[in-house]
Amino acid sequence: MRTPIAYFLIVSAMLFSIGTVGVLVRKNALIIFMSVELQLNAVNLALVAFSRMHDSLNGQVLAFFSMVVAAAEVVVGLAIIVNVFRRRQSTSVDDAAVLRG
Amino acid sequence: MLKLIWLVPALPLVGAAANVFLGRRLGTLGGWLASATVTGAYVLAVIALGDLLSLPDQERLHMTRLFHWIGAGSFSLDATLRVDPLSITMVLVVTGVGALIHIYSIGYMEHDPHFARFFAYLNLFVFFMLMLVLADNYLLLYLGWEGVGLCSYLLIGFWHDRPAAANAAKKAFITTRIGDAAMLLGIVLIWVHFHTLEFGNVLVSTRSSGAGALPSAGAYTAISLLLLAGAVGKSAQLPLHVWLPDAMEGPSPVSALIHAATMVTAGVYLIVRSHVLFEMSGTALTVVMVIGLCSAIYAALASIGQFDLKRALAYSTMSQIGFMFFAAGMGFYTGAMLLLVCHAFYKALLFLTSGNVMHGLNGETDMRKLGGLRQEMPVSATWFVIGALALAGIPPLAGFFAKDHIVSFAATSGRSAAWVIASIGAFLSALYIARPLFLTFFGDRRNEEHAHEAPRLMNAPLALLALGAVTAGVVLGFTAEGGVLDRFLAPVLGVADHGTHGPSEIVLLAISVGLALAAVAVAWWIWASRRVDWQAFPDRQPELAGWLANAFYINSLYAWLVQVPGKGFGRVLATIDERAIDGAVNGTGAEVRQASRIAPIIQRGFVRSYALAFLLGAAALLLFLAVRF
Numbered sequence: 128m129r130t131p132i133a134y135f136l137i138v139s140a141m142l143f144s145i146g147t148v149g150v151l152v153r154k155n156a157l158i159i160f161m162s163v164e165l166q167l168n169a170v171n172l173a174l175v176a177f178s179r180m181h182d183s184l185n186g187q188v189l190a191f192f193s194m195v196v197a198a199a200e201v202v203v204g205l206a207i208i209v210n211v212f213r214r215r216q217s218t219s220v221d222d223a224a225v226l227r228g
Numbered sequence: 229m230l231k232l233i234w235l236v237p238a239l240p241l242v243g244a245a246a247n248v249f250l251g252r253r254l255g256t257l258g259g260w261l262a263s264a265t266v267t268g269a270y271v272l273a274v275i276a277l278g279d280l281l282s283l284p285d286q287e288r289l290h291m292t293r294l295f296h297w298i299g300a301g302s303f304s305l306d307a308t309l310r311v312d313p314l315s316i317t318m319v320l321v322v323t324g325v326g327a328l329i330h331i332y333s334i335g336y337m338e339h340d341p342h343f344a345r346f347f348a349y350l351n352l353f354v355f356f357m358l359m360l361v362l363a364d365n366y367l368l369l370y371l372g373w374e375g376v377g378l379c380s381y382l383l384i385g386f387w388h389d390r391p392a393a394a395n396a397a398k399k400a401f402i403t404t405r406i407g408d409a410a411m412l413l414g415i416v417l418i419w420v421h422f423h424t425l426e427f428g429n430v431l432v433s434t435r436s437s438g439a440g441a442l443p444s445a446g447a448y449t450a451i452s453l454l455l456l457a458g459a460v461g462k463s464a465q466l467p468l469h470v471w472l473p474d475a476m477e478g479p480s481p482v483s484a485l486i487h488a489a490t491m492v493t494a495g496v497y498l499i500v501r502s503h504v505l506f507e508m509s510g511t512a513l514t515v516v517m518v519i520g521l522c523s524a525i526y527a528a529l530a531s532i533g534q535f536d537l538k539r540a541l542a543y544s545t546m547s548q549i550g551f552m553f554f555a556a557g558m559g560f561y562t563g564a565m566l567l568l569v570c571h572a573f574y575k576a577l578l579f580l581t582s583g584n585v586m587h588g589l590n591g592e593t594d595m596r597k598l599g600g601l602r603q604e605m606p607v608s609a610t611w612f613v614i615g616a617l618a619l620a621g622i623p624p625l626a627g628f629f630a631k632d633h634i635v636s637f638a639a640t641s642g643r644s645a646a647w648v649i650a651s652i653g654a655f656l657s658a659l660y661i662a663r664p665l666f667l668t669f670f671g672d673r674r675n676e677e678h679a680h681e682a683p684r685l686m687n688a689p690l691a692l693l694a695l696g697a698v699t700a701g702v703v704l705g706f707t708a709e710g711g712v713l714d715r716f717l718a719p720v721l722g723v724a725d726h727g728t729h730g731p732s733e734i735v736l737l738a739i740s741v742g743l744a745l746a747a748v749a750v751a752w753w754i755w756a757s758r759r760v761d762w763q764a765f766p767d768r769q770p771e772l773a774g775w776l777a778n779a780f781y782i783n784s785l786y787a788w789l790v791q792v793p794g795k796g797f798g799r800v801l802a803t804i805d806e807r808a809i810d811g812a813v814n815g816t817g818a819e820v821r822q823a824s825r826i827a828p829i830i831q832r833g834f835v836r837s838y839a840l841a842f843l844l845g846a847a848a849l850l851l852f853l854a855v856r857f
Contacts (some may be wrong), residue, residue, distance in 0.1 A: 147843060150836075150839050151836055151840055151843070154835075158303075191676055220834070220835045220836065221834060221836075223835075224832070224833030224834055226835065
């Protein structure tokens, strides 16, 4: 007997909400980054769950793609954060607000 | 040789191209190359003349079709060169005098940093002038016509870093443009009425049945007057003459070649070439005569008022061309051509000699600061004496025959009033040319600076021009009827009816010579004998002196007529520009700046707020989709 799809979706929604709140309330760029990863993984979970429900591999394949893209994004994002830190001795995103109008 | 006539214009074109592309490397050689191409063209033209002379009188015509030029609907035109006595005469003048002036220029322009550019322009001018005189249809003639106008512009403004030269160039181009626009309309009218532009088909006074009827006299008058407007602009006749005196800002060889010997005579050539049209109209021919006579007298008086050597000569050119127009207007075309040829020699000589004076005295042309130069520049003085006496009409120099034939023709053909005015013009022309002669080369030195004689390279071409100025009249036109040039041109221009009115020829001759000698004597008495204080004249008679020196203020009148409405119009445009156009542009900027005050309220620069906006947006979108479906 399969686990009902609703369980997966609830976990996924919780993960996504935690990630969203993390992105919105934290100031440390690294933490924000981790929260974004949490959101991505929540979506991955939902993808895999739906994939199983429909007995189709498409969703799983898409999940792999998003993991690869996330890995690449981490590389670039971390590099940017490291460089910003070197320059400003801070990883607070509120300090990087020079583009305000 | 007649088949190879295309080589005549092609050679100067090659010279121009060589000077444009290789000028910097060629150096002085470029000048020699340019002179060689024009000399080569002259030699070819002489050979062509020989071929032409070997044919019987009535068969002296050779057409060379170069290529099909324009085909558009029913309009079809070939580029064809026409060699006949009239065109070969012009070709010989252009290349002959042109070659001598080219050689002179090598010496004159030696130290100019833009030596190659000068010769490129000069060669290009010769090319266009040859196209003008060799063309067999009005459109090809117009091409050459505009081409010489362009070269005239380029050469007047050759020293374009001088504002006066740049302005004079623009003035010449725009003023002649007025005439050229009218001329183009005339050419269109020719097409409308004749459905062809070729001389052979247009210039016929009778037409065999079947080829369509001839246009009405009114159409002929309209065409002729429009062509005349072009001729008046190019030849600097009243009322489009104002550009010529200013054109003297160009280098002296340019004044000699373009603004005395060749280009300005293009108007005379056009009228003589189109004489059939003018004759069919009748009215137009009278207009030519009146314009010529008025210009001759007007320019003669203006010349007497000038103190700039080159400007005095410029007005004398205008006056001489007035005589050519006068002759053509009386139907004495060969007389006009004889004066054209003779004038080319002595006027080129006079201008180049004034070039010698400028060369020897650091560009001084104010005659009040010259004087007594014959001691230091004896050779140049000789040339000027020859040129001036030739122009004054002292026998047996060239100008005597040419001018006397025209003046006598007026008398013998029964135009007594015209004869009296022309005689006054002849008297004035002797007076106005003797004046610069005495002021420059005789009398007291009024300049401390040491003058030096021109180098041999510059004096050698002058010797040949002087030879022409002395002999051209005797050789080409010893008698008014049946002279060499008269007979040669008769197949093209017909034989003029000299008539038997008025006093006998001997009396007319005596009057002419008497007037010329009297004028020279008067000029000597006033400007060289030291018995008249001519320098005080402008102070005693400021009104008269002002009228003469400013050429009756026609230039100022034009300036006023153009300037006042022009400036008013400009002011209106400036207001529109400031208020409407600038207002719109600046207003847009101001509005954007105003609007940008609002943007920072939402653009805080905090990533968080942007992310929240994303989230809310995405949530709103989802909500919308959920409600909708």
